[in-house]
Amino acid sequence: MKNRRLIKHLLPFLVVLTVITTLPAAAQINFKTKQWNLQLNASGEITSMKSIMLQKEFLFADKATALMSIKKDGNIHAPRSCVWKAKSSELVLSYPQINVEANVKVQCKDNYISFELMKLTMAENADLVLWGPYPTIIADTIGEVVGVVRSKEFAIGIQALNVKTLGGYPNTESDIEPSYDVFEGGNKVDVKEDDMNKQLFRGDVARPTAYGSVLQAYCRNRYKDRVIENWGHTAYLAPAFNDGGVVGSKIALFGVVNADVLPTISQIEIAEGLPHPLLDGEWGKQASHASESYLIMDFGVDNLQEAMEATKQAGLRYLYHGDPFENWGHFKLHTKAFPQNWASMKQCVETARAKGIRLGIHTLSNFITTNDPYVTPVPDHRLAQVGYSRLNAAIDANTKEIGIEDPTFFNQFQNNTLKSVVIGNEIIRYGTVSASAPWKLLNCQRGAFSTQAAAHQQNDTIAKLFDHPYKVFLTSYALQEEMSKTIARLFNETGLMQISFDGLEGCWSSGMGQYARQLFTKTWYDNLKPELKGKVINDASMPGHYFWHIYTRMNWGEPWYAGFRESQLQLRLRNQQFFRRNLMPSMLGWFSLRPETASEDIEWMLALGAGYNAGFGLATSLETLHKHGMKNELLELIKIWEQARMKNIFSEAQKEQMRSLKHEFHLETSGNNGYKLTPVYNTYFKHTQQLKQPGEPVFSTFKFNNPATAQPISFIITLAAGKDYDPDVTFDQISLAINQQDALVLPVSLKRNQILKSDGKTVKLYNRQWQLLQTIELNQPLPVLSNGMNEIIFDGKYSGENGADVKLEIRSNGQPELIRETH
Secondary structure, X not given: OHHHHHHHHHHHHOOOXXXXXXXXXXXXXXXXXXXXXXXXXXXXXXXXXXXXXXXXXXXXXXXXXXXXXXXXXXXXXXXXXEEEEOOOOEEXXXXXXXXXXXXXXXXXXXXXXXXXXXXEOOHHHOOEEEEEEEEEOOOXXXXXXXXXXXXXXXXXXXXXXXXXXXXXXXXXXXXXXXXXXXXXXXXXXXXXXXXXXXXXXXXXXXXXXXXXXXXXXXXXXXXXXXXXXXXXXEEEEEOOOXXXXXXXXXXXXXXXXXXXXXXXXXXXXXXXXXXXXXXXXXXXXXXXXXXXXEEEOOOOOOOHHHHHHHHHHOOOOEEEEOOOEOOOOOOOEOOOOOOOOHXXXXXXXXXXXXXXXXXXXXXXXXXXXXXXXXXXXXXXXXXXXXXXXXXXXXXXXXXXXXXXXXXXXXXXXOOOOOOEEXXXXXXXXXXXXXXXXXOEEEOOEOOXXXXXXXXXXXXXXXXXXXXXXXXXXXXXXXXXXXHHHHHHHHHXXXXXXXXXXXXXXXXXXXXXXXXXXXXXXXXXXXXOOOOOOOOOEEEEOOOOOOXXXXXXXXXXXXXXXXXXXXXXHHHHHHHHHHHHHOOOOEEEEEEEOOOOOOXXXXXXXXXXXXXXXXXXXXXXXXXHHHHOOOHHHHHHHHHHHHHHHHOOOOOHHHHHHHXXXXXXXXXXXXXXXXXXXXXXXXXXXXXXXXXXXXXXXXXXXXXXXXXXXXXXXXXEEEEEOOOOOOXXXXXXXXEEEEOOOOOEEEOOOEOOOEEXXXXXXXXXXXXXXXXXXXXXXXXXXXXXXXXXXXXXXXXXXXXXXXXOEEEEEEEEEOOOEEEEOOO
């Protein structure tokens, strides 16, 4: 109803504002919106993209291209003539070089112009139609997924108005859009130094160029089977797909001031019937809750109550199960946690809802585990196939060398983990292919994955199954569609409210690249019941142009490869650039809360998230929380920071400081709905064991520039484990002297995996999991850090000759700033 009212409200503004000029010297066709003029010449070439208010041309004329080109037999053809038919509001584009004529319907709206291919002579002979590339001089901000380029004063955008019209350029026959993959060489702790100078572009609906940028889209004809290069296979059978072909392809172009970009896309979604999800009544791309953080924790009917208590304690609304399924395909839940399968999940959802908590789950999209009924005991004929051949001789149920007519689809091993083929109802695994004819699959395992080994006849079809390094099978489009509907049914039957479509690249198995990937999420979205559609928070491992209208946000992965602060930090920061240039809510990604995680690390993450207004996923477990000695403190910190972030209490100046890696902060509540934000200054030192002559000093001298006022020292001291140290060596008689003050000697023996911490008031000894072991009794006050430069002399005695380095972190607190909540 809200959408209908909004459409009714907009109708007076959706006025046709087309102006046509047909001067003989240079026949021009002009289309105007409130802010923008788009001009075509008599050849169908775009000759102007001009801001009316600024009176500024944004077209890069030297690279001007046709409104719509046609690719046929591998060659791209621009129109030779363009005629405007005012009565039908159509452009007639002629391509005499290939004997083709196209009718393109044009509609000018308030802030955008739509173009739809209504008719194409001999449409079945067109490989594809290409909208653009449209060249602009804009280079400041390139939104490669959303399809919008922005200067400091104006923006130009393109939107595909149906799912078969793909954003980007047809660089490959597979329709897998280009992207720069920072993990191309495998898991890395972080992006490499030379990666930092590269933009992590994920698609090319908008693409930067030497002169500015281009905007582009296309639609492929899929009426016949094609053999293409696809996902590690030089030969891959992409089956025909009946979607009406290129006729019906439709785009919108717009030019508006930057402030009007999101409102214009919102108008386009509503008027053109694109997905327009609302979260708590707000459009998803502008909803304040779109970047809500969430707790990632396994739960089930037996421990849901405790998991909800942790979620509430952290002040979060979303509890997310990272691994709920016993199989992927039919999506059966783990029996122990959910004894009645989906009915048990529904019970959990309803229990959580009563407590104000929304449950979510993680999926691997169209990945199919080998224990799923789609695989065993009878394989589904819709499992994805690389291609097929025929048996060149009959075989019985025990034959280990299987003759085939053509090895093309079988002799590819770059992306071939399971090495599996299917004949009838039997899956067979093979080791390799013979080096020459007669071609044979060698070292075969019959009746793989508990299918039934059987005899097969000469000329029976043998198909190479497509798989993934996760040791799973994938889907044809028909099976992909069924699985997507199954996930929608799971949500409809249970009321789940959050999902992550991990592994969407699996949809490339259909041979339709980004098209299939976006169809998967669209099918899920379209099949949600009305009370859920648009309200379920969803993200994914891969963005997409049409998918942009569906997903709430992107939130990449599981960076557990290093410490809490180190894991992919630069990638997290580069992602913030990606989110902002693509007009998406910001997220920091997943973090792993372990028993060893320090409160300082948690608060570092929370401040960084507040600086970017970015949420996060915090992965942990009830077992971890039981072990962590400071669980309550950590969850309270999350609650305070997240509530403050969601209330948007921080100024832009404060957020800028929080985005800087040179600063840390502590936040606590104050009276009258206020908050106290305290800057924290810190630096790290390392004391190394030195074996010197008797009597020779072995202390370390450090310098710490304290920007804050004078205060008793705060520190964290740990034995930093090295490869060759003796774990039984302890560090004793620890002493700290500052600026020639009397040395503080700590009467404690620091062992492996222990932490000595001072908050400026007390000194406490913790084990590795932050459980308090001892409060140290001091016989003198803590030494005082002065404002400005401080000389710190640090010393102690090792109990043996092969001790680990001692890591010393010095911390000081700046002047607190009181923040009042505004209403």
